[in-house]
Amino acid sequence: MRTAVRTAWLVVVLALALVAAGCAAETPPPPAPAADDVGFAAAMMPHHEQALELSALVRGRSTDPEVTDLAFRIDREQVEEAGQLRGFLALRGGAPTMPMTGMAGMADAATLDRLRASSGPAFDRLWLETMTAHHEGALTMARQYLAGPPGALTDFARAVLLSQQAEIDRMRAALARP
The missing domain is CATH 1.20.5 (Single alpha-helices involved in coiled-coils or other helix-helix interfaces)
Structure with missing residues (x-):
């Protein structure tokens, strides 16, 4: 037994x-680590805020209708996207404060001062160069985010790539004109 x-x-x-x-x-x-949705959104907020600041400088300084139209379109787009980012961050309890210095494409204080002090064709050229670099920085940020695992802001980042690349193309074409 x-x-x-x-x-x-x-x-x-x-x-x-x-x-x-x-x-x-x-x-x-x-599971793969979650995308850094909050970090991406928190970094894009000051980036969008500076794009709005740059767009606001055009009124009364530009003599180029193409620059004026671009600034208007960029302003409308950035306002909408900033609202989306704010809403996203609010749902996640707020956002960490991100320093604007050292962020891809951000215009420095000296460039902003030069823009504020100029007008006419000199302003238009500097604005186009500054905004092109600014948008290129946003593309860099969106590509870095998309290189990671998919996240809640994947569609947002893809939309940034498409819209801002189209605006960069327009700005480069304006810069290439005699």
Whole structure:
């Protein structure tokens, strides 16, 4: 009888070990790390705010209808996107404060001062150069975000790539004119 009980226990232990081994083999791998949605949104907010500041400088300084139209379109787009970012961040309890210095494409204080002090064709050229670099910085940020795992802002980042690349193309064409 003892041998039968031992054998039964041994069979049960082996069966449990096989079941546990099978379950371990079927356990899915841990999920990929979540995209840094909040970090991306928090970095894009000051970037959008400066684009709005740059667009506001055009009124009363530009003599080029193309620059005026671009600034208007950029302003409308950035206002909408900034609202989306604010809403996203509010749903996640706010956002960390991001320094504007050192961020891709951000205009420095000296460039902003030169823009404020200029007008006419000199302003238009500097504005186009500054806004082109600014948008290129946003493209860099969007590409870095999209290089990671998909996140809640994947569609937003793709839209930034499309719209801002189109605006960069328009600004480069304006800069290429005599």
